[in-house]
Amino acid sequence: MSILGKTKFLQSLIQGLKTNRKIVIIxxxxxxxxxxxxxKTRESLAAVGIDMSTNPHAKFDTLERLEDLEALENLLISFKNEFNKKVRITTNFITGNPDYSKIEKSNFKEYRYEPFSVTYEKRDGHTLVFDKLKSLVSQGFLQPQFHGREHINAQFWLEALQNKNYNYLKAFKLGCYGIDAPSKEEHRKNLMAAFEYENTKQKEFIATSIQEGMQLFEKAFGFxxxxxxxxxxVWNSSLENEFKKSGIKHIQTTFYQQEPIKDAYINKYHYTGQISKDSGLHYLVRNVFFEPAYSNDFDWVNQAFNKVKLAFQFHTPAIISMHRINFVGGLDKSNREDSLNQLQKLLKKIIETYPNVEFLSSDDLGKLIESRHVRN
Ligand SMILES: [Zn+2]
Incomplete structure (x- = not known):
């Protein structure tokens, strides 16, 4: 991290919401x-020359399977039994995946999608993944929140496909969009920043995707x-009013937002509990990074534990970032086993050091912040 980054990180801890409760959010x-x-898809993509080994997401990241949810459930139940702690994980959902055949039929002119539960069912031929998910939610282990209707920047992607971009077309034929491909825009190594736009028409498309994505979310989970x-x-601050219109009250982020400007991003720094000048929404800011899938020669457990400790020294909640990639073994079973094993060690260390620790979800924290503002 740069010196500026370190200073801003500390600043976000200093300014962040104050509480004497030991709150951990994952x-x-x-x-x-x-x-x-x-x-098979991964090998075919590598065979046409796409880099499938540098980015860990190209190596390990795949849609969650039943055995992934079962392994996670076992871990969370063991904490309930051994320590009487309900560890809660906020699972941020992309509520749709591209409908490749419909997009192709439109000659790459129209973005079409299917709900994520349909993607499970198409792959598995049954609904057990979605059923298990709902059961983990009703038991209070998982708390879904919203990440977007799609993760791909649909408009930039369609443009690349219409321009017959070799890599994106090859990947498209294999039912895949999440690749790293050389691009003339140096700040973009892939097209995963779904909320980025360059003109008003593109902004309207994204506003609609947020509204529809939120509706898909409510339909799937019932809230x-x-x-x-x-x-x-990556988001432009003016988009926050679209978040608000669709019912969003709080924005999760790392300690900086990447705001797109022409050909670059600028960093805007935030802290937990901060009220946005643009929208009046609150920011919830991550201050612990626990991503064992990203590298295996790094002491994730102690590094993350020290950040939790630091957050508590500043009397602010510890908000841990741990992407879905860490929980899945569909491409490599040892990836899931190794990450869960390290998660178990981290949680044990936290619980043993702070026996009164509480695991909340992001929306719970949002409610806590709201109640403070009402009181003030
Ligand atoms: Zn993401």
Missing amino acids: ESDDWGSERIPDN QSSTIIAPRY
């Missing part, structure tokens, strides 16, 4: 979205999401 992005469907996390932390 935020996990990308649930519901397909990345690399299977190893409205009160928080959002922008894909890759």
